Amino acid sequence: MNTDKSGKASLRGDRLAARRLLTMEDVARTAAVLSSAALRLPELTEARTVAAYVSVGREPGTRALLDALRTRGVRVLLPVLLADNDLDWAPYEGAERLVPAGRGLLEPDGARLGPAAVLDADAVLLPGLAVDADGMRLGRGGGSYDRVLARLSAAGAHPALVVLLYDDEVVAQVPREPHDHPVDAVVTPAGTRRFTV
Numbered sequence: 001m002n003t004d005k006s007g008k009a010s011l012r013g014d015r016l017a018a019r020r021l022l023t024m025e026d027v028a029r030t031a032a033v034l035s036s037a038a039l040r041l042p043e044l045t046e047a048r049t050v051a052a053y054v055s056v057g058r059e060p061g062t063r064a065l066l067d068a069l070r071t072r073g074v075r076v077l078l079p080v081l082l083a084d085n086d087l088d089w090a091p092y093e094g095a096e097r098l099v100p101a102g103r104g105l106l107e108p109d110g111a112r113l114g115p116a117a118v119l120d121a122d123a124v125l126l127p128g129l130a131v132d133a134d135g136m137r138l139g140r141g142g143g144s145y146d147r148v149l150a151r152l153s154a155a156g157a158h159p160a161l162v163v164l165l166y167d168d169e170v171v172a173q174v175p176r177e178p179h180d181h182p183v184d185a186v187v188t189p190a191g192t193r194r195f196t197v
Contacts, residue, residue: 007175011138015129015169019058022166031061033189034164038065038125041185041192043160047122049075051089051148051159054098054106059127060164066092077117080107085144089117116155118148123160126183131163132174135182135195149181160184 038044050069055062069076076092081102090108098106118124126145130138139145152159161183167190185194 004175004177008138008141008177011171011174012129012141015138018168019166022058024058027058027061030166030189031055031064034060034187035062035064035068037187037189037192038162038164039068041160041162041187043123043162043185044069044074047074047160049077049121050123050125051077051079051118051121052092052125053079053127055127056104056106060166062125062164063095065125065164067095070094075120077113077121078108079144080112081105081144082115085142086115086147087118087144088115089113115147115151118151119155119157121157121159123162124148124152126161126163128163128165128169128183130169130171130174131165131183131186132171134173135184135186136174136176136180137161137163137183138174146179146181150179153181162187164188 052062052066066076077089078092079087080090082088090110090112092108093110097109099109101107128137128139163183163186165186165188167188182195185192
């Protein structure tokens with residue numbers, strides 16, 4: 001058995017269980033704090049294009065951030081999940097243009113730009129369940145963002161990689177595998193932490 005994979009599964013289970021205990025008021029309150037903090041990040045204030053995602057359920061909220069970026073004139077790209085778990089991208093044109101998709105996700109209904117559209121991003125907001133002291137991110141385990149990060153690496157693209165999390169999701173260590181990539185920064189209600197990669 002691969003201990004990194006089993007360790008990831010255990011940590012995922014713990015983090016998801018903790019999120020289930022949050023009230024929707026907790027989620028909304030945290031989303032406002034995270035949006036405000038993220039909007040002050042130089043990585044986002046200087047970005048022309050940001051690849052992001054629409055938070056769902058008890059994920060740290062991104063919707064206010066998406067709207068604020070768009071209001072600033074930033075081109076926001078949102079993922080569209082493909083059948084093979086890879087991600088296509090489409091422009092964010094407002095909450096009214098989001099449609100329900102598989103797995104409870106919301107996706108933009110606009111033109112698809114192709115998986116390589118993420119290469120245009122100056123910053124990428126990654127979903128996650130935890131980040132450790134070295135900036136290693138724990139995702140949900142579907143591999144979609146592993147493909148995105150591999151695509152960026154293969155193209156020599158180096159956008160800022162940022163994760164929004166709850167305070168208790170910054171942990172001592174995330175089990176890692178050879179394909180894992182560290183992030184540049186994590187934003188929590190307690191503040192922003194940067195990592196030397």
